[in-house]
Amino acid sequence: MFVMKQITLPLIGFITSFIITISSGWPIVNENNINVVSLNIENANTGQIIPSTMHGVILETNVNRDDDGGLYAELVYNRAFQEKGQSLDGWSSFGQGSIALSPFQPLSSALPVHLRYSLIEKSISPSGFRNNGFYGINIQAQNYTASFFYRALGEAYVAGGELSIGFSDSTGQIIYGISTIDVSVAPVDKWFPFSFTIPVLNGTSSVKNFFFIKFPPGSKGDFEFNLVSCFPPTYKNRVNGARIDIAQAFADLKPGYVRLPGGNDLEGLTIPERFIWNNTVGLLENRPGRRGTWTGYNTEGFGLIELFTFVEDIGATPVLAVYAGYSLDGKAVPQDELQPYIDEVIKELDFLTASASNNSMGVLRERLGRSQPFDIKYVEIGNEDIFAADSYSYRWPAFYNALSQRYPNITFIATTTKSINTPPAVDDHDYQVPLFFIENFRRYENIPRPSPKVLVGEFSVINDDDSKISNPFGAGRLDYPSIKSAVAESIYRIGFERNSDIIIGGCYAPVLQNIFNTQWTPNLIVFNTSSVVKSTSYLAQKMFGQNLGNIILNSTATNSSFTHQSVQKGQEGDGKLGNLYFVATKLTHESTLILKLVNADSNDTYVRVQVQGTTLCCEGFMEILTAGSGVDPTTVHNTISNPNAASIYRRPFWSINGAFSITVPSWSVMVVTLPL
């Protein structure tokens, strides 16, 4: 419910009071228990540079069914019968006839089995088979793009020559959309591709629906099908593309980078089941896929080009992770057998970055529809090799020496420094309690310079109980991020921005969770078959991603105990004062101040801000994420059943001569933007 009311707030604080109209959702400030802080910001047009990559995302493929059954918009589950070690899982027949798996003259070597539909006698009623989708099928009034490979064996015939393909409810009685396809054009005993549109005029809120292929009465014989596929409209209308609502949730974060394809899924369960880039490009019928690292089967329909195109479509920088000779069964490729794996990565990088005019991999990319090379600035070699440090001691130098020589413009990121010497960059991962991130606010400023660059490739609060700091994976593991989680993560993020001389960027992980198939919690974005829920941590990261300056402004915070002149670098007043954490930045091309404030105090904090060297009177905006005064921040989560428990509030304020005052509520994340 959205109710407007008039209230008085100390908007420009010590100058005057001001009446504005705001929505009733605005948190009410408890003015009795309040800390008072003065924040002094020096306006400038130069300063420490903040890279655009600062706040990113990871596409850890396969976990929580995030690509197949998630971001990848394919609606047909088990479309090539690869699930559960080759099966008909998800498929069933109706009317007469039966379905079976057949290995007989497969469509391709990559897809060795297919579905055979057999009508032993002439059918007397509409008959066929159907698929229940990944946890149902979302049917809306729009056009769907369907396709399959078809083969009629020997004397088989379809009465009238036409199949009906469409969507129905679970009873099969309600048809939401249907298309008739003349299959008589297909030569007997030969695989033949069909693709067509299924228009839906009326959608349904239920997802208990089926995709069906129906034979008219009077048909008889054996009919074979493979790669039975159906897509709704996709993000940016890409063929073989992304589910729009999930893709849009990614895009709305304005992520600086996307790390892909993993994560553990890069490594695979065994060495042959690693991410093999060339198996993920080209025609879908030539992509074998592989056993999922976390769940189900990886079709790799959303392969390397689809992933990179998606990253481009959301305006992010790719951070490509490449396989480095170690898989999750604990086996490492021996030192004297590494070369083919290094060559594989060279081909992958050539494929993505080489000119199409004089490189065979560049030519292949162009042949697959993409002539322009992709721009790759960061490549991570391996994943979490802290668990395989013994062999990383030879694997890292072998890969790094070969790759850095060939790609001098790429920054290579190591996954640990446990067994190697000063790499150009390293990826840190932290799954922890709020207190860990709060206490480690100065972690990156305490690293002596010069230092390798740092990608905080994965971090998140996974347990809100600070006493579990030595084992956050145990009791109290969160299902969903809370406001307290979001506050602690935001404090860590302020540390990233303040240390942007070495931090490439950081990312909450994992990002996506299909509520029906979850291996890991908590996650940034939770979805079911028809909806997306944005967690509290998502909202906080979005505030940071959408409001990114390009330089740091000097700022100091004081209270009545000491002066701005007495603030020492790395001490109280620099980046934090008590439980208030802050970073002042500027977007120089727009001349906008972007001030981030996070309050990890149980009381509100009243902040008097003075920006030096500005005389204008300007309207600014503040955005805030909070549980509300007096509300326990561990109790507020956005969940599937309560998706909007917390949201970002936005309101205007005025500054005069660079001065304004704001109340930062207890346990809150705030972003202030002001033209300078």
Ligand SMILES: *[C@@H]1O[C@H](CO)[C@@H](O)[C@H](O)[C@H]1NC(C)=O
């Ligand atoms: C918060 O306010 C209460 C009530 O005034 C006070 O007892 C408490 O000390 C304050 N807490 C902090 C951290 O300042």
Ligand SMILES: *[C@@H]1O[C@H](CO)[C@@H](O)[C@H](O)[C@H]1NC(C)=O
């Ligand atoms: C579906 O496709 C038909 C035929 O191309 C077109 O006329 C119609 O506008 C499309 N409907 C939607 C919702 O895009």
Ligand SMILES: *[C@@H]1O[C@H](CO)[C@@H](O)[C@H](O)[C@H]1NC(C)=O
């Ligand atoms: C289906 O949608 C059309 C167009 O939006 C509308 O005119 C019609 O009434 C709907 N039919 C049903 C059964 O809801």
Ligand SMILES: *[C@@H]1O[C@H](CO)[C@@H](O)[C@H](O)[C@H]1NC(C)=O
């Ligand atoms: C991919 O490359 C490997 C060698 O690196 C080769 O064995 C395999 O056949 C290739 N796969 C495809 C689909 O080309």
Ligand SMILES: *[C@@H]1O[C@H](CO)[C@@H](O)[C@H](O)[C@H]1NC(C)=O
């Ligand atoms: C390949 O072509 C690119 C651009 O056309 C050029 O910059 C590069 O030097 C060429 N490389 C070789 C090995 O010829």
Ligand SMILES: *[C@@H]1O[C@H](CO)[C@@H](O)[C@H](O)[C@H]1NC(C)=O
């Ligand atoms: C590296 O970057 C420089 C400067 O942008 C460019 O001239 C050069 O061609 C690049 N080298 C390679 C191998 O891409």
Ligand SMILES: *[C@@H]1O[C@H](CO)[C@@H](O)[C@H](O)[C@H]1NC(C)=O
């Ligand atoms: C910011 O602080 C640094 C270190 O104290 C100083 O070198 C620099 O001149 C200051 N920048 C501005 C704009 O005052």
Ligand SMILES: *[C@@H]1O[C@H](CO)[C@@H](O)[C@H](O)[C@H]1NC(C)=O
């Ligand atoms: C000022 O901040 C310092 C550092 O957090 C704190 O120790 C001190 O108690 C504060 N003084 C007042 C008057 O709030």
Ligand SMILES: *[C@@H]1O[C@H](CO)[C@@H](O)[C@H](O)[C@H]1NC(C)=O
């Ligand atoms: C999907 O999630 C949305 C939003 O939380 C909810 O309204 C809807 O009922 C859920 N649908 C199913 C099938 O669980």
